[in-house]
Amino acid sequence: MKRDLISLTDLSSDEILQLLDVALDLKSKKGQLHDALKGKSVGLIFQKPSNRTRVSFEVGIHQLGGNCVYLGPKEINLGKRETPSDVANTLSRYLDAIVARTFLNSDVIDLANHATIPIINGLSDLYHPCQALADLLSVKENFQDLKGMTLTYVGDGNNVCHSLMLGCAKVGMHMHIASPKGYAPKEKVLSQAKEFAQSSGATIKLFTSPREAIHNTHVVYTDVWVSMGQEEESQERIDLFKEFQINNDLTALADKDYIFMHCLPAHRGQEVTAEVIDGPHSIIFDQAENRMHIQKAILMFLLGSH
Numbered sequence: 001m002k003r004d005l006i007s008l009t010d011l012s013s014d015e016i017l018q019l020l021d022v023a024l025d026l027k028s029k030k031g032q033l034h035d036a037l038k039g040k041s042v043g044l045i046f047q048k049p050s051n052r053t054r055v056s057f058e059v060g061i062h063q064l065g066g067n068c069v070y071l072g073p074k075e076i077n078l079g080k081r082e083t084p085s086d087v088a089n090t091l092s093r094y095l096d097a098i099v100a101r102t103f104l105n106s107d108v109i110d111l112a113n114h115a116t117i118p119i120i121n122g123l124s125d126l127y128h129p130c131q132a133l134a135d136l137l138s139v140k141e142n143f144q145d146l147k148g149m150t151l152t153y154v155g156d157g158n159n160v161c162h163s164l165m166l167g168c169a170k171v172g173m174h175m176h177i178a179s180p181k182g183y184a185p186k187e188k189v190l191s192q193a194k195e196f197a198q199s200s201g202a203t204i205k206l207f208t209s210p211r212e213a214i215h216n217t218h219v220v221y222t223d224v225w226v227s228m229g230q231e232e233e234s235q236e237r238i239d240l241f242k243e244f245q246i247n248n249d250l251t252a253l254a255d256k257d258y259i260f261m262h263c264l265p266a267h268r269g270q271e272v273t274a275e276v277i278d279g280p281h282s283i284i285f286d287q288a289e290n291r292m293h294i295q296k297a298i299l300m301f302l303l304g305s306h
């Protein structure tokens with residue numbers, strides 16, 4: 001039966017750890033060409049802009065010997081020009097897998113329910129699983145261990161935060177989340193993550209004070225205050241999140257060997273200052289590079305060619 005990657009709930013803890021090992025191995029081979037996807041075609045349905053997700057998938061698919069078809073908002077116009085089920089049924093006749101970046105997570109689920117090929121979530125309003133897997137890979141690379149480490153996420157309880165929360169819970173990493181009232185992660189995702197945390201020994205703690213949350217943490221993580229699709233709320237959010245900026249004053253409270261992470265794109269002067277994101281603790285470009293290595297491992301896993 002085909003598998004999809006819509007949320008990290010779709011993978012067991014062991015599968016996540018295996019994907020990280022495969023990705024590290026692929027990374028050590030420095031983009032050496034491979035034929036795992038020889039003769040296979042992967043479609044990228046994107047309703048929103050992208051730099052990292054699009055380019056890392058396209059280049060990764062090329063390195064695995066596969067073919068890639070980019071379908072931007074104008075081509076597919078999901079749900080408007082055609083229903084997700086018609087799109088999924090049609091594209092299943094041509095392609096071997098689809099990466100979908102949508103507004104609604106329910107559109108990714110709809111695609112998965114009707115496609116006969118694997119659907120990979122390339123970011124929706126609820127989740128960003130490929131990002132979270134690349135993030136776990138980056139933490140593992142830096143600290144060797146995941147279990148028992150603490151990651152503090154400061155900012156909006158959004159798609160990136162949700163997937164990180166599920167990922168940390170699955171691999172036994174503690175997570176602190178500091179967000180303004182009303183912007184904490186969604187209760188449903190939090191309770192799923194807490195269930196996984198119980199089995200792995202991880203803890204998840206919510207804060208409204210970034211200073212309390214960041215104390216002695218190993219990883220400091222933030223994301224934009226205004227996600228794609230929320231542009232109309234920009235000013236309100238920028239005012240509300242002011243106290244949640246990552247700056248040197250705040251990171252002084254983290255572990256002295258902390259790493260700073262951000263999924264990018266970033267807004268210097270809003271969620272993070274230039275001194276932190278461009279400073280010695282920042283690993284943002286390793287993190288961006290790791291998107292490609294983990295996504296190659298994901299494709300090999302879902303297309304059964306590892």
Ligand code: CP
Pocket residue numbers: 049050051052053054123131263264265
């Ligand atoms: N981090 C990330 O998904 O970046 P893009 O939006 O540029 O793909």
Ligand code: NVA
Pocket residue numbers: 123158159160223224226227228263264265
């Ligand atoms: N939360 C951001 C992540 C971008 C990679 C967004 O959804 O726009």
